[in-house]
Amino acid sequence: MLDVKCGKRLRLKEGILIRPVSEIDRYYIFDLRGGDHFECNYAAYWVLQSIGKGVDFSELYSKFTDRFELDDETAERDLEEVLRFAVENHIIEEAVI
Amino acid sequence: MAKTRRPTEDPLAGDEFYFQWHITERCNRACKHCYQGDRAAAELALGDLLTIVDRMEEALSKWGKRGTLSLTGGEPFIRREELYALMRRIDASKYIAYYDILTNGSLISEDEVRVLQEHPGLRRVQVSLEGATGESNDAIRGPGSFESTMSAIRRLREAGIVVSVMATISRLNQHQVPAMIDLVGREGVSFLALERLIPEGKGAGLSHQVLTPAELREVYETVYRIVGQNPPVRVLLYRPLFALLAEDDPVVGALCSAGSNALTIMPDGTVYPCRRLPIPIGHVLEDGFFKIWYGSEVLWRIRDPGNLGGRCGRCRLIAQCRGCRAMAYCTTGDYMAEDPQCWM
Numbered sequence: 245m246l247d248v249k250c251g252k253r254l255r256l257k258e259g260i261l262i263r264p265v266s267e268i269d270r271y272y273i274f275d276l277r278g279g280d281h282f283e284c285n286y287a288a289y290w291v292l293q294s295i296g297k298g299v300d301f302s303e304l305y306s307k308f309t310d311r312f313e314l315d316d317e318t319a320e321r322d323l324e325e326v327l328r329f330a331v332e333n334h335i336i337e338e339a340v341i
Numbered sequence: 342m343a344k345t346r347r348p349t350e351d352p353l354a355g356d357e358f359y360f361q362w363h364i365t366e367r368c369n370r371a372c373k374h375c376y377q378g379d380r381a382a383a384e385l386a387l388g389d390l391l392t393i394v395d396r397m398e399e400a401l402s403k404w405g406k407r408g409t410l411s412l413t414g415g416e417p418f419i420r421r422e423e424l425y426a427l428m429r430r431i432d433a434s435k436y437i438a439y440y441d442i443l444t445n446g447s448l449i450s451e452d453e454v455r456v457l458q459e460h461p462g463l464r465r466v467q468v469s470l471e472g473a474t475g476e477s478n479d480a481i482r483g484p485g486s487f488e489s490t491m492s493a494i495r496r497l498r499e500a501g502i503v504v505s506v507m508a509t510i511s512r513l514n515q516h517q518v519p520a521m522i523d524l525v526g527r528e529g530v531s532f533l534a535l536e537r538l539i540p541e542g543k544g545a546g547l548s549h550q551v552l553t554p555a556e557l558r559e560v561y562e563t564v565y566r567i568v569g570q571n572p573p574v575r576v577l578l579y580r581p582l583f584a585l586l587a588e589d590d591p592v593v594g595a596l597c598s599a600g601s602n603a604l605t606i607m608p609d610g611t612v613y614p615c616r617r618l619p620i621p622i623g624h625v626l627e628d629g630f631f632k633i634w635y636g637s638e639v640l641w642r643i644r645d646p647g648n649l650g651g652r653c654g655r656c657r658l659i660a661q662c663r664g665c666r667a668m669a670y671c672t673t674g675d676y677m678a679e680d681p682q683c684w685m
Contacts, residue, residue, distance in 0.1 A: 267646065279630075
């Protein structure tokens with residue numbers, strides 16, 4: 245399990261750029277320093293965009309559930325999947341306040 | 342529902358990635374139409390040039406692309422020793438498939454030809470020519486340049502080196518094109534590329550020599566007709582606006598490579614989307630290719646055809662053409678404006 249509990253703030257790692265590529269109707273995550281790039285769907289893009297704007301985990305969870313009209317179990321599973329991928333691939337990190 | 346994955350290839354480019362690398366802006370010619378300004382940029386030392394090759398390889402490796410490269414100037418043979426050192430380094434590259442040298446040809450003696458023959462990565466040498474006679478060429482490129490260029494072509498051809506010719510088409514030489522095709526074909530030149538005059542740099546004073554859409558159409562139609570007669574040189578037709586002539590012909594026309602699969606590196610390490618679109622989008626040593634390629638808002642704006650203005654934005658051939666962004670920029674200040682030479 246990820247160690248991302250209520251009240252913890254997440255942030256994008258330095259050099260991470262998230263943006264839609266409208267010509268091909270896809271969403272991408274770019275690492276401007278290491279050159280890695282990842283494809284994501286709109287929901288994952290939305291999650292990472294939200295993290296980029298500054299949000300704590302409980303707020304993210306709540307907004308994610310509302311935005312995509314998910315039940316708690318689905319929202320938690322999906323969110324965990326995105327966050328795990330993002331942590332493992334050095335896309336996000338815990339913000340030190 | 343929320344999904345992420347690591348794709349295997351760069352989403353923004355095809356199988357190849359092209360670097361046009363200007364290692365100097367110094368030149369022994371003073372061509373009227375040159376896109377360079379009067380003041381030559383600072384130059385990087387050899388160590389920095391070799392670091393740039395490392396950066397290219399890192400990017401190509403990460404993107405899974407086959408690299409191609411043009412080494413040019415200014416006149417690249419003015420930095421002969423650095424040029425040869427770079428060629429040796431690139432010859433050994435696993436990631437750069439081949440390179441061309443773009444030169445005015447004036448400094449290519451028998452000695453240079455012997456050195457060039459030793460480089461397996463060199464695909465071809467491109468020289469510039471603006472007319473089929475000394476009079477027409479030298480009026481643009483300066484006295485003696487026609488003979489100098491023709492001598493270089495012959496020396497290179499005798500040594501078995503593949504030669505291409507590039508001509509910049511304007512009102513100064515529009516009627517020379519058929520004769521140039523004939524001339525370079527007879528000289529054993531393999532390829533002829535035709536670029537449009539972009540009135541920038543020294544060439545800014547030639548804006549009145551830029552072809553009107555009707556004049557450009559006439560030149561392109563003439564070229565296309567000659568190509569259909571199987572001339573002795575292959576005329577490269579994969580340039581924006583050629584698609585207007587024969588939209589169903591797969592070898593005619595192409596999208597501009599700016600923002601898609603190419604970058605231009607200047608002598609001081611500044612990076613442009615294209616040499617003819619001189620908008621700095623980063624510095625290769627300070628920023629690196631990843632930050633420039635993925636982070637430049639200029640490149641993102643170019644990539645999205647929804648940003649195209651005027652007739653380019655409404656064109657039914659938007660998948661095949663999109664015009665020349667440099668010509669739009671040079672004439673309107675907006676690189677997403679319509680191509681002012683389009684005749685549709």
